Amino acid sequence: MKKSTDKQPVAAQRRVQKSVERDDRESGKAAAKPMQAGARKYPVPPFPQQHYPKPGDERVLDPAPMYDAPFYKGSDKLAGKAALITGGDSGIGRAVAVLFAREGADIAIVHLAEKGDAEVTRRAVEKEGRHCLVIAGDVSKRAFCEKAVAKTVDAFGKLDVLVNNAAFQIHSEKFEDLSEEHFDLTLKTNLYGYFHMAKAAVPHMASGSAIVNTGSITGIDGSKALIDYSMTKGGIHAFTRSLAGNLVAKGIRVNAVAPGPVWTPLNPSDKQAEDVAKFGSKTPMKRPAQPEEIAPAYVFLASPQCSSYITGEILPIIGGY
Numbered sequence: 001m002k003k004s005t006d007k008q009p010v011a012a013q014r015r016v017q018k019s020v021e022r023d024d025r026e027s028g029k030a031a032a033k034p035m036q037a038g039a040r041k042y043p044v045p046p047f048p049q050q051h052y053p054k055p056g057d058e059r060v061l062d063p064a065p066m067y068d069a070p071f072y073k074g075s076d077k078l079a080g081k082a083a084l085i086t087g088g089d090s091g092i093g094r095a096v097a098v099l100f101a102r103e104g105a106d107i108a109i110v111h112l113a114e115k116g117d118a119e120v121t122r123r124a125v126e127k128e129g130r131h132c133l134v135i136a137g138d139v140s141k142r143a144f145c146e147k148a149v150a151k152t153v154d155a156f157g158k159l160d161v162l163v164n165n166a167a168f169q170i171h172s173e174k175f176e177d178l179s180e181e182h183f184d185l186t187l188k189t190n191l192y193g194y195f196h197m198a199k200a201a202v203p204h205m206a207s208g209s210a211i212v213n214t215g216s217i218t219g220i221d222g223s224k225a226l227i228d229y230s231m232t233k234g235g236i237h238a239f240t241r242s243l244a245g246n247l248v249a250k251g252i253r254v255n256a257v258a259p260g261p262v263w264t265p266l267n268p269s270d271k272q273a274e275d276v277a278k279f280g281s282k283t284p285m286k287r288p289a290q291p292e293e294i295a296p297a298y299v300f301l302a303s304p305q306c307s308s309y310i311t312g313e314i315l316p317i318i319g320g321y
Contacts, residue, residue, distance in 0.1 A: 034286035035319075039071035042290050043263070045281040049273035054170075056265025058090035058117045065263050067095040068124065069292035072102065077303035079104030082156035084149065086110040086139050086197060087166035089118040091264025092214065095291035096163055096298045097121055101128035103299055108133040108152040110166065117265075131156070139166045139193030140185075142200075149200040159204045161302045164194040164236075165214040170270050171225040183228045190232035194239060207251025212301045213240050215258035217318045233258070237314050244312030253311040255301040260318030261288040284320030293317075 034044040043063045050062060058065060083100050087093040088109025094117070097107045107125045109132065111118045118134045125132035133155045137144040152159050168189040172178040198211060205211075218226055219233025237256055244254035261267070261280040268276045280288025294317055300306045301315070 032286070035284070038293060040066075042066065042287060042293070044287040045279060046277045047279065049277045050268050051271070051273040051276060052265070052269045054168075054269050055112050055114060056090070056269035057114060058094070058265050059120070061263070061265060061268060063263075065091065065094075065265075066290040067091075067292050067295075068098055069095065069102075069295065072099060072292070072296065074099075074102035074104065074128075077103040077299060077305050078161070081105040081160035082108070082152065082158050083161035083163065083302070084108045084110070084152045084159060084197075084201065085163040085165060086148075086193065087214075088163075089114045089121050089134075091266060092259065092262060092291050092294050092298075093163070093165045094121045094124070095295035096165070097132070098124050098128065099292075099295045099299050100161070100302070101125040101130040101132070103303070104130070105161065106131040106133075106156050108135060108148070108155065110135050110137065110139060110148050112136070112138060112166070114265075139197060140188035142192075142196045145193070145196035146200045149197070149204065153204050158206075159201055160206075160209045162197060162201045162205070162209075162211045163214070163298060163302070164197055164211065166193055167214065167229075167232075167266065169226065169229045169266055172227070173225050175227060178227060186228040186232055190229070191235050191239070194236060198243065202247065202250075202252065205250075205252050208304050209252045210302045210304070210307075211243070211247075211252065211254040212298050213254070213256040215240070215256040215314055217258055217260045217316055220258060220314075220316065240314065241312045248311060253301075253304075253307070255307070255310060255312065256314045257294065257297045257301065258314050258316040258318070259289065259294050260316070262294055263288045263290055280319070283318065287319070289317065289319060 048062045083105045089111035122132040215236045216233035218230040223230045240256040
């Protein structure tokens, strides 16, 4: 009789074990490279160490954020529409403005104090053959939001799409160091700003209009150094779903995009220089997104051609789980 301690199964298990370990080592080497799956190659960490004062200036970032999406072809998804984009001077807001214009929309952008960045966005929109209205002011103030909406309607005769995108973010490593002034500024900009702008916009929006809010992966997963910011982004997600339910009878869709790390002025004016150099390296793709990689999602959610049956949704774009 064969002994129960037959060595053949043991030898087979060890062969499989060695094969898997070898394959895993090779797979690990391949996975270490930043992923490039777009129409062109995007910058990868490490970046030059840099840190800038708030509210940030896109013109000084190194490398320059990529927003113009030269391989993206418009197809009249927003033809004849008018869109208002807060934080539209730079980052995601600028890329959204450019693609909305390429899809046929006239654009109003709101910015805080970044006149140079806003001028670059205005020229980029006009290069697409559309009008661009530039409005400076603080979205945390109700009166300004009402003024911005009124100016947009006066300029274009209507308002079809609102993109709430302006935000304030600063890391605070210790909870005890998160001051009331810091906390209040974050909530006023990120929550009150969205509320005031939507409240002003909705009376001017007809059936078929859309609101697209910028949330964040931090509003889903949290962030230990961004307690206030994460709180507001989670609030924006809840605001999106609640407002969607409220406005569905009016035919106004409300959705949100929840990005992960994106190379914009927001983070180099927040993180310390040595952290900026590694920004985005912890994502599965090993790099941050560029604004032009995020903007098509806003086109999708704004266009009734693409998303007429979608409302109250949060779309994470985070470079993989």
